[in-house]
Amino acid sequence: xxxxxxxxxxxxxxxxxxxxxxxxxxxxxxxxxxxxxxxxxxxxxxxxxxxxxxxxxxxxxxxxxxxxxxxxxxxxxxxxxxxxxxxxxxxxxxxxxxxxxxxxxxxxxxxxxxxxxxxxxxxxxxxxxxxxxxxxxxxxxxxxxxxxxxxxxxxxxxxxxxxxxxxxxxxxxxxxxxxxxxxxxxxxxxxxxxxxxxxxxxxxxxxxxxxxxxxxxx
Amino acid sequence: xxxxxxxxxxxxxxxxxxxxxxxxxxxxxxxxxxxxxxxxxxxxxxxxxxxxxxxxxxxxxxxxxxxxxxxxxxxxxxxxxxxxxxxxxxxxxxxxxxxxxxxxxxxxxxxxxxxxxxxxxx
Ligand SMILES: [Zn+2]
Numbered sequence: 050x051x052x053x054x055x056x057x058x059x060x061x062x063x064x065x066x067x068x069x070x071x072x073x074x075x076x077x078x079x080x081x082x083x084x085x086x087x088x089x090x091x092x093x094x095x096x097x098x099x100x101x102x103x104x105x106x107x108x109x110x111x112x113x114x115x116x117x118x119x120x121x122x123x124x125x126x127x128x129x130x131x132x133x134x135x136x137x138x139x140x141x142x143x144x145x146x147x148x149x150x151x152x153x154x155x156x157x158x159x160x161x162x163x164x165x166x167x168x169x170x171x172x173x174x175x176x177x178x179x180x181x182x183x184x185x186x187x188x189x190x191x192x193x194x195x196x197x198x199x200x201x202x203x204x205x206x207x208x209x210x211x212x213x214x215x216x217x218x219x220x221x222x223x224x225x226x227x228x229x230x231x232x233x234x235x236x237x238x239x240x241x242x243x244x245x246x247x248x249x250x251x252x253x254x255x256x257x258x259x260x261x262x263x264x265x266x267x
Numbered sequence: 268x269x270x271x272x273x274x275x276x277x278x279x280x281x282x283x284x285x286x287x288x289x290x291x292x293x294x295x296x297x298x299x300x301x302x303x304x305x306x307x308x309x310x311x312x313x314x315x316x317x318x319x320x321x322x323x324x325x326x327x328x329x330x331x332x333x334x335x336x337x338x339x340x341x342x343x344x345x346x347x348x349x350x351x352x353x354x355x356x357x358x359x360x361x362x363x364x365x366x367x368x369x370x371x372x373x374x375x376x377x378x379x380x381x382x383x384x385x386x387x388x389x
Contacts, residue, residue, distance in 0.1 A: 050290075050382070050383055050384075050385060051380050051382050051383075052284065052288060052380055052381045052382075052383060053379070053380045054280070054378045054379065054381055055377060055379060056280050056284075056377060056378050057376065057377050058273055058276050058277050058280065058298065058376050058377060058378060059273070059276055059376060060276075060280070061276055061279060062276065139272070140269055141269055141272070171269065171305050172269035174305070175269055175304065175305075175376070176269075176272075196355065197353070197355045197356075199305070200303055200354065201305060201374065204303065204370060204374075229356075229366065230355050230356075232366050232367055233354075233355035233357075233365070233366055233367070233368075234338070234354070234355060234367075234368060234370060235367070236341055236366060236367025237367075
C-alpha cells in the first residue's frame with residue numbers, strides 16, 4: 050500500500066529552531082547565523098566586532114567547529130562568553146546542538162548572540178538554528194562566482210560581507226560582480242565590503258548590527 | 268555532506284509512520300527535492316543504504332525526484348523556470364529583468380509517500 054505522507058524531512062530541526070526563536074524573543078536577543086567557507090575570516094570578524102562593540106552590547110558566541118577549540122579560545126580572549134560545539138566531522142550545526150550550547154550560556158541581559166557555523170557554503174543553508182538573520186562571509190580570495198555556485202546560501206542571507214578587501218589589488222575579484230550574483234535571487238541582500246585585518250568598512254557592518262538589534266528590541 | 272543528516276531525519280520519520288500504520292516492512296520511500304536545495308541524489312541514496320544496512324529497513328528503495336526552479340520576476344511578476352543552469356542571472360522571458368527574482372519553488376525537501384507492506388495480524 051502506498052501512503053501519502055508529505056512531511057518536511059527537516060521538520061525535527063525546524064521544530065527545535067522554532068523553540069529557539071521563542072527563547073530568543075523572550076530574552077530579547079538578536080541571533081545571527083554566520084556562514085562561510087573555511088578560512089573566509091569569520092573568527093577575525095568576530096574578534097573585531099566583539100572588541101569594537103564591547104561597550105555598546107552584551108554579546109556571546111556559539112562556535113561550531115569540526116575538531117578543535119582554537120576559535121573559541123580566540124573569541125573568549127575578547128572577554129565575550131563563548132561556547133564551543135564540536136560537530137565531530139558534521140558539516141553544519143543543527144538547532145538541537147545550538148539549544149544544548151545555549152544551556153551553557155547566561156542568556157539574561159544578552160543583546161546579540163553570534164552562531165558561528167561550520168565552514169561550508171552548502172550544508173548550513175539547509176538547517177535553521179533559531180536565527181533572526183543569516184549572514185554570509187565571502188573572502189575576495191575565493192572568487193567572485195561563489196554566489197553563482199551556491200545560490201541557496203545567498204538567497205536566504207540578509208547580509209553578505211565581502212572580506213579581505215585589502216587583497217583586492219592582488220586577486221581577480223570584482224566586488225560588483227559578486228554583489229550582482231548575490232542579488233540575482235535576493236534583491237534585498239545588504240553587501241558590505243570589509244577588511245577585518247586592515248579594519249576597513251566595518252562601520253557600515255556595525256551600523257547594520259545596531260539597526261538589526263534595535264528592530265529586535267522593538 | 269549534509270545528505271547523511273538528511274537521511275537520518277528521513278529515517279526517523281519513516282519509523283514513526285511505519286509504527287503509526289502498523290506495517291513491518293518498508294518497500295520504498297519517495298523524496299522530492301528542490302533544484303536549489305543542493306541535494307546530490309546519489310549521496311542521499313548512499314547514506315540511506317548505509318544507515319538501513321543490517322536493520323529491518325534493509326533493502327528498501329529510495330526514489331528521488333527533483334522539483335524544478337520556478338522564479339517570479341521582480342519587475343513584472345511573471346513566473347518562469349530558467350532554462351539554463353545559470354539561474355542566478357536568469358532574464359525574465361516577459362520583460363528581460365535579470366536581478367532580484369523571488370524563488371516560488373525549488374527549495375523544497377519532503378517525503379511524498381511511503382510504500383509499506385500491509386500490516387500483519389491486525
Ligand atoms: Zn518580468
